[in-house]
Amino acid sequence: MTDFDGSNHRDISSSFFSASTTNSPADKSKNKGGKGSKKQVFESYMTSEEVSQGLKRGELIQVQCNCIITQLHGNDKRDIFLDGIVSRNRALNGDVVVVQVLPPEQWKVNRTLVVRSDTECEGASESETKREHVVQKKLERTPRPDVIVEDRYNDRDELVSKVQNIALSDKGRPLEDTSIPRSVGEILQKTAKVVYIVEKKHSRAATGFLKFLPDKPFAMFAPVDHRVPRINVPLADCPLDFSSRPGDYISTLFICRITNWSTDSNFAEGRLAKTLGQAGEIEPETEGILTEYDVDFSEFSDEVLDCLPKNLPWTIPPEEMKKRRDLRKECIFTIDPATARDLDDALSCKQLPDGNFELGVHIADVSYFVEEDNSLDSIASRRATSVYMVQKVIPMLPRLLCEELCSLNPLTDRLTFSVIWKITPEGKILSEWFGRSVICSCVKLSYDHAQSMIEAPDKMFSAEELPPVDPTHPIDEIHQAVLNLHSIAKNLRAQRFSGGALRLDQLKLSFTLDKETMMPQGCYVYQYRDSNKLVEEFMLLANIATANHIYRKFPGLALLRRHPPPKAKMVDELQELCDQLGIDIDLSSAGALHKSLNTTLGDDEYTSARKEVLTHMCSRPMQMALYFCTGVVKEEQQFKHYALNVPLYTHFTSPIRRYADIIVHRLLASSLSCGPHLGLSTEEVEKQASHCNDRKTVSKRVQELSSELFFGVFVKECGPLDSEAMVMGVLDQSFDVLVLRYGVQKRIYCKSVSGLDSFRHHKVGKKSELTLVWTPDDLEKAPVEQIISVFTLVDVQLRADGAPMKYSAVLKRPGDSDS
Numbered sequence: 046m047t048d049f050d051g052s053n054h055r056d057i058s059s060s061f062f063s064a065s066t067t068n069s070p071a072d073k074s075k076n077k078g079g080k081g082s083k084k085q086v087f088e089s090y091m092t093s094e095e096v097s098q099g100l101k102r103g104e105l106i107q108v109q110c111n112c113i114i115t116q117l118h119g120n121d122k123r124d125i126f127l128d129g130i131v132s133r134n135r136a137l138n139g140d141v142v143v144v145q146v147l148p149p150e151q152w153k154v155n156r157t158l159v160v161r162s163d164t165e166c167e168g169a170s171e172s173e174t175k176r177e178h179v180v181q182k183k184l185e186r187t188p189r190p191d192v193i194v195e196d197r198y199n200d201r202d203e204l205v206s207k208v209q210n211i212a213l214s215d216k217g218r219p220l221e222d223t224s225i226p227r228s229v230g231e232i233l234q235k236t237a238k239v240v241y242i243v244e245k246k247h248s249r250a251a252t253g254f255l256k257f258l259p260d261k262p263f264a265m266f267a268p269v270d271h272r273v274p275r276i277n278v279p280l281a282d283c284p285l286d287f288s289s290r291p292g293d294y295i296s297t298l299f300i301c302r303i304t305n306w307s308t309d310s311n312f313a314e315g316r317l318a319k320t321l322g323q324a325g326e327i328e329p330e331t332e333g334i335l336t337e338y339d340v341d342f343s344e345f346s347d348e349v350l351d352c353l354p355k356n357l358p359w360t361i362p363p364e365e366m367k368k369r370r371d372l373r374k375e376c377i378f379t380i381d382p383a384t385a386r387d388l389d390d391a392l393s394c395k396q397l398p399d400g401n402f403e404l405g406v407h408i409a410d411v412s413y414f415v416e417e418d419n420s421l422d423s424i425a426s427r428r429a430t431s432v433y434m435v436q437k438v439i440p441m442l443p444r445l446l447c448e449e450l451c452s453l454n455p456l457t458d459r460l461t462f463s464v465i466w467k468i469t470p471e472g473k474i475l476s477e478w479f480g481r482s483v484i485c486s487c488v489k490l491s492y493d494h495a496q497s498m499i500e501a502p503d504k505m506f507s508a509e510e511l512p513p514v515d516p517t518h519p520i521d522e523i524h525q526a527v528l529n530l531h532s533i534a535k536n537l538r539a540q541r542f543s544g545g546a547l548r549l550d551q552l553k554l555s556f557t558l559d560k561e562t563m564m565p566q567g568c569y570v571y572q573y574r575d576s577n578k579l580v581e582e583f584m585l586l587a588n589i590a591t592a593n594h595i596y597r598k599f600p601g602l603a604l605l606r607r608h609p610p611p612k613a614k615m616v617d618e619l620q621e622l623c624d625q626l627g628i629d630i631d632l633s634s635a636g637a638l639h640k641s642l643n644t645t646l647g648d649d650e651y652t653s654a655r656k657e658v659l660t661h662m663c664s665r666p667m668q669m670a671l672y673f674c675t676g677v678v679k680e681e682q683q684f685k686h687y688a689l690n691v692p693l694y695t696h697f698t699s700p701i702r703r704y705a706d707i708i709v710h711r712l713l714a715s716s717l718s719c720g721p722h723l724g725l726s727t728e729e730v731e732k733q734a735s736h737c738n739d740r741k742t743v744s745k746r747v748q749e750l751s752s753e754l755f756f757g758v759f760v761k762e763c764g765p766l767d768s769e770a771m772v773m774g775v776l777d778q779s780f781d782v783l784v785l786r787y788g789v790q791k792r793i794y795c796k797s798v799s800g801l802d803s804f805r806h807h808k809v810g811k812k813s814e815l816t817l818v819w820t821p822d823d824l825e826k827a828p829v830e831q832i833i834s835v836f837t838l839v840d841v842q843l844r845a846d847g848a849p850m851k852y853s854a855v856l857k858r859p860g861d862s863d864s
Contacts, residue, residue, distance in 0.1 A: 083309035087134050088238070096143050096241045107243065110140045125235035128153065130274070134239035135306045135313075137247035138272055139739070144237040153234045246739065249303040250318065251276070252333030255283060257291035266301045266315065270337070274313045276301050282317040296849070298324045300336050325849025327564070327754060331434065334750045338743045340432050342439045345424065352421035353414070353445055361458055365413075366483060368719065372463065373485040376518045376526055377407060379453055380580050383491040387431070387440070387701045388453040391461070391486050392583060394526045394533070401475065402529060404468050406587040407484050409451040410460040411700035412710040415442070417724050426733060429740035431702035434751035435556055436563045440702075447701045455489040456515055462697075462710055464587050472536040477590060481719050487515035488523060495576035498527045531575060534582040541585075545636030545690040549660050549667070552788030556755055565759040570788045584698045585689070591709060592695035598716035601676035602723065604708045604730055605695045608670040608686040615666035622811035626835055628659065635690050638663060654771045654785050655836055661773055661783070661790070662835075669742070672696075672705050672734035676727035705737045756789065757850035765844045770854065772837040775813040777806050780833050782854060784841060791854035793841070798856050802828055819858055831859050 091099070099105035110133070125146060127133045136142045251268035255278070258265055264283050266276040278301060280288060287294055298321040306313040318336075322329030335342050377393040393405040415422050425441050432439040440447050453459050463482040467475040489512050498506070506520050514520060542548075553571040558564065596603040616632050623630045629644070631637035642663065646655040670686070678684065686694040697713070700706035708730065714720025725733070760766060768786035775781075779794045795804045795815065802820040806813070815833040833839070840857040 085308050086311055087131060087308045088240070089308055090134070090242065091143075091240045093241075099145070099240075100143065105143050105145050105240065106237075107141065107143050109246075110136045110138055110142055110239075125237045127239065128236050130311070132236065132238045136239045136242055137245075137249070139246040140242050141244040141246060142239045143241040143243060145240050146235055146237045152236055248337060248339035249315075250336050250339070251301055251303075252298055252321065252330075252337055253301060254297070254324070255287065255291070255294055255299060255317075257288065265312075266299065266317070268301070269333075273303075274306065274311065276303060276313045276315040278315050278317050284320070296324050298322060298329050298333055300333060327436070327758060330754050330850065331436075331751065334747055334754070335432075335439065338747050340439055340743065340747060341424075341428055342432075345443045346420070348420045349424050350443060352416070352419050353443060354450065359450055361460060361483060365460070368481065369460070370463065370480050370482040372405070372407070372461075372482050373458060374517070375405075375484070376522055377405065377484045377486055378488045378490055378523060378526070379455070379486055380490045380492060380495045380527075380576060383493065386452065387438075387447045388486075388489070389699045389701045390580075390584065391453045391484060392526075392530060392580070394529045396529065397467070400470070402468050402470070402533065403465060404530070404533065404583070405463055405465040406583050406698070407453070407461040407463045407482065408587070408698055408706075408710075409453055409701055410462050410481060410710070411442070411446070411451050412462075412707050412714060412720070413460050414446055414450060415707060417711065417721070425704050425707065426736070429704045429737045430744045432744045433748050435565075435755045436558060436751075441704060442701065451701050453484065453486050455486045455513065458483060458485050462713065464590055466586075466590075468533065470533065470536070472533055472540060479591075479594060479713060479717060481714070481717075485515070487518040488512055490523075490527075492574065492576040492580075495527055495579065496574050498524050499531050499575050499579075502528055527579075530583070531579050534579040537582050537586065538578060541582075541689075542636070542639055545634060545639075547635035547639040547688045547690070549642075549664050549688070551660060551664070552657060552783075554752065554756060554788050556752075556759070564762070565755045567763075568756065568759055568787060570786075588695055588697050589689075589691055589693065591697040591713060592691075592693040595695065595709060595712045595716060596675055596693055599675075599712055599723075601727055602725075602730060603675040603695070603712060604672060604705060604734055605675055605684060605693060606670055606672050606686065606705075607678070607684050607694070608688050609668045609683075610687045611666035611668060618811060619662060619666060622662075625810050625812040630659070630663075632663070635687050651771070651838065654783065658771055658773045658783055658836060669738075672737045672741075674727055674731040674734055677731045703737070703741075705734070708733065754850055756787070757845070757852055760843050760852040761845040761850075764852070765842045765855075767840070767842050767857075770839050770841045772833055772835055772839065775815055775833055775835065778804070780815060782839060782841060784843065784854060787843070789843075791841070791843075793854055793856050797853075800858055829859060 096105060100107060110127075125144075127144070251266075251270055251273045253266050253268035253270075253273075256265040256267055263277040263279055264287065266278050268275070284294065300318040300321060301315045302318050303313045303315045305315075321333050324330070332342075334340075372393070375393050376395065377391045379388045379391045381388055389409050391407040393403075393407065395403045397403055415425055421442075428439075428441045431441045431447070442451070451459075453461070461482045461484050463478075463480060463484075465478045469475065491512075494511060497510075498504075504524075506524060508514065508520065511520065514523065550573065553573075555569050555571040556565045557567045557569075559566050592603070592605055596605065611632075620630070620632050623632075628646075630641040632641075642656060642660060646652055646659065667688075670688075673684075675684065681692070685692055695709050696703055696706045697709050698706065700710055708723070708725075711720060711723050715722050723730075766787070768784045770782035770784045770791075773781045773783050773790065778796060779792050781790060781792050783790055795801065795817065798817070800820055801817055803818045805816050805818075807816065808814070812834070817831040817833060819829040819831065821828055831839075840859075840861065841854045842857060843852050844855055845852050
């Protein structure tokens with residue numbers, strides 16, 4: 046992965062410029078010319094030698110084009126941006142590129158609108174190891190993340206859908222040059238241009254529609270994603286009757302792959318890969334999403350399947366049993382979403398005579414089945430993660446493993462990796478043991494089952510109220526274990542947050558699906574309850590313990606996970622905004638922020654909505670958590686996980702669905718002398734860590750798109766939907782709202798509001814406000830004015846748009862609420 050702080054600088058002067066990952070040492074079109082040659086639209090790329098020398102001299106910067114993927118930025122880094130398609134020079138989202146900062150006289154004096162996605166940090170999402178793929182979702186309705194939009198027009202936010210600028214980071218000169226005069230409040234923004242594509246990480250595939258061009262030997266492919274250029278495709282690739290009946294294909298969705306993009310054309314060249322079906326239908330749209338984001342959803346090959354156990358039903362070999370700690374008689378159980386099939390983890394909690402507890406986290410021993418360097422390991426490392434969509438899962442491993450042999454299914458002997466602590470009721474760890482083990486889960490509890498047990502501590506549960514239970518463990522024993530786990534988890538959680546941890550909770554929309562059609566029947570905001578917190582707390586404890594263990598044993602080879610602090614400039618701007626809004630918030634540390642967010646924002650029915658809006662605002666400066674190899678990042682201070690406020694962290698608890706966890710398991714086994722030494726170098730671990738980062742980001746985005754797809758169908762089938770909404774942000778001619786009933790975020794454009802006579806924008810410092818003037822129903826009455834600022838309550842209606850799967854939030858006139 047490209048680093049912006051130089052902490053693991055890559056020398057790209059050698060074999061890094063390989064034919065498989067780069068354009069070519071110099072642009073092929075560079076030598077084109079002669080009679081009749083077209084005017085050049087783009088600059089030709091530099092040669093690899095020119096780039097290598099430029100990087101060494103500090104004249105060039107290697108970065109990743111990021112409209113989706115949030116990169117690692119140090120607080121001393123300054124955003125620069127590519128001003129339009131020419132500056133981007135045919136690079137697409139995710140590509141690793143080399144850029145050249147333009148001379149200061151070409152920098153832009155403007156106000157900037159920085160639009161960022163909410164970023165992931167384990168303090169907010171570690172419990173997603175238990176995500177229920179059918180129902181959970183974080184809907185993001187803000188514009189595309191990591192885009193810096195130049196404010197050359199009156200309506201800045203409207204440009205978000207029109208401009209394709211890419212946020213980069215520069216470790217060079219300061220952002221502002223005081224020698225250049227400018228007005229108060231204006232910012233001098235660095236600009237740059239792409240001079241080389243190091244690695245084409247974008248799939249070069251896009252979903253979209255065909256447009257017929259009369260008298261042309263090609264058709265125009267218009268991608269749905271406006272960041273991808275329009276593509277000329279040969280008519281021979283199109284359906285046979287496309288030229289004679291183009292109208293028949295207006296709503297047909299196709300997949301196209303870019304094959305070339307020359308310097309003399311605004312349009313790329315490509316080939317049609319597949320006809321998906323009708324736009325707006327879930328399966329064609331889903332396949333389009335997976336293809337566009339390069340998610341491998343093909344069936345596993347025979348070569349991969351040959352790596353699986355042949356003698357089924359499989360049983361644990363006696364010689365393997367002898368090598369492990371036998372925990373099959375212990376009261377061990379799983380707590381998962383009701384629909385989960387890949388059960389990664391189990392828990393145990395046994396009270397000891399001295400009043401303390403023996404508490405265990407038992408994780409599926411996937412590395413036993415996935416041997417290093419075979420075909421199964423190769424495909425798992427490439428996929429790197431399972432991808433959870435609303436209606437299905439694209440698994441990292443064959444289903445025989447992830448749903449059967451590795452899954453900790455109840456009443457079945459299973460191989461595990463365990464961490465067992467002796468712990469006090471208050472959560473103080475007295476001793477710790479790691480090792481390979483064998484368990485037999487006595488029951489598969491859902492979160493609902495565990496929650497019922499927590500809420501009714503004195504109740505005697507009957508067998509009919511629970512799934513099948515191992516008769517050697519009475520229900521009361523399981524119930525008491527859940528209560529003990531809950532009690533210890535509460536203490537651990539309190540200690541974490543008092544010690545400076547942060548959790549940024551955001552609303553997740555859940556779906557109920559028709560069992561036959563898999564169409565959405567309903568949706569609701571998912572409730573994060575004590576049973577979720579219980580599991581999350583012990584997964585965090587196990588991950589932290591494992592991180593410390595493998596780093597101690599392999600200081601130059603451990604695969605850990607770090608979370609850099611938020612960008613200082615954005616934090617300062619947010620602090621200024623909150624001060625002007627009268628919000629008492631402390632952004633000085635993760636712990637201070639957490640404490641501020643949990644201070645009551647009023648005391649009424651909208652308190653939680655105000656907290657949700659503030660949480661969203663605080664999420665914007667956050668950076669992504671990243672896998673890394675400890676031998677590459679030299680300063681231990683950079684290992685730290687900001688949100689969790691711990692010096693070392695890793696992922697150990699979900700090896701069925703995350704390849705990073707498999708590497709961690711192998712390191713752990715090697716450290717305990719119960720497995721071979723990891724056959725990877727420091728550089729190879731870092732390369733795999735980088736790939737896992739990329740695929741995790743893609744997986745997250747695909748999940749979001751899947752949920753947007755289903756919610757769009759739900760609005761179309763069940764709408765229009767009325768709800769109250771709370772304003773999250775105000776711009777020149779639009780504002781963003783959180784739709785409270787469904788937890789979705791939408792932008793409302795003042796120009797499109799029906800019944801609005803006029804509007805005006807007012808801004809003092811960072812505080813932005815709109816005044817909407819409504820035309821009165823009775824013309825003899827005065828117009829009605831409505832003030833729109835952060836935390837304003839409004840009434841909206843969600844309505845399906847003309848475009849497939851799209852919907853809008855329509856602002857309702859004040860006093861017209863019928864929700």
